[in-house]
Amino acid sequence: MEFKPIGVVDSPFHHKFATPRQPAASPSSRAILVLDRTIVAEGCLHSLEGFSHLWVIFHFHQTQWGNPHGKVQPPRLRGEKVGVFASRSPHRPNPIGLSLVKIENIDFKNMHIEISGVDVVDQTPIIDIKPYIGSYDRPEVWQEGWPANIKDSVNKVTWSPQALADSETHGVPNEIKKVVEESLSADVRNRADKKINDPNKVFAAKISDWDFYFQWLGDHFNVVEVIKN
The missing domain is CATH 2.40.30.70 (YaeB-like)
Structure with missing residues (x-):
């Protein structure tokens, strides 16, 4: 096949x-x-x-x-x-x-x-x-198994003054910033990083034409830097 x-x-x-x-x-x-x-x-x-x-x-x-x-x-x-x-x-x-x-x-x-x-x-x-x-x-009656018992948490996403300035300098449109926030709010970290919870670790996400660097600060994500790639 x-x-x-x-x-x-x-x-x-x-x-x-x-x-x-x-x-x-x-x-x-x-x-x-x-x-x-x-x-x-x-x-x-x-x-x-x-x-x-x-x-x-x-x-x-x-x-x-x-x-x-x-x-x-x-x-x-x-x-x-x-x-x-x-x-x-x-x-x-x-x-x-x-x-x-x-x-x-x-x-x-x-x-x-x-x-x-x-x-x-x-x-x-x-x-x-x-x-x-x-x-x-779309069935009239449906059952979704284990996801029905999961309450998804939506994490807050903030932008540092540096990240906001970078976004302005590099021309990041608001639509892309919204995509970044939606992505991070669902927590993109793997299981190991979630266990360690290191507030000093910097993650990087390449979205569209920019690299977004961010940290987990215990109760929310903070975007710290933006670089055009």
Whole structure:
């Protein structure tokens, strides 16, 4: 079995670190689905403008291959394990992802689809796209298992005077600052860093054309510096 990617995602998130774990985590983030005109046929986007949302099926191309475990540790469970098929983990027998995104604009001529609510890394290969159809995709009765018992915390994000000055100097638009805040508010640190809780450690997130440096100060994130890359 072999699939050819139909395109790639032009995303503001350049690395796995700081990429939202779910589309709803960063509704302000925007990306472009760039379809490969040598793969997809003319007219493939006809009538797509009638839909508000889209399923994007993609390849977790930055996930390391190996022998995937039967159980994984979703970040929201703080170390507790569940079966891989009861999770959205990228560490799967077949590293295929599924995201529900909002359609913002369609460029039919160039076969580009602008989307919002992005949770994928830049240049992620697209396997397929399908319209979201509420009458088909939304069941009347549903149960969501362990996530129903999780109360997500939203962390405060502040900007130091230096970071604000850097943002002004380097022309960081408010839209990107909002994306940074949405990303950090969900806590992008791994389990080890959460255990250590070192207030002196500086993290870096590459988002769009800038590197954002930030620290965890015990009860909130503080962006300390911004550099244009």
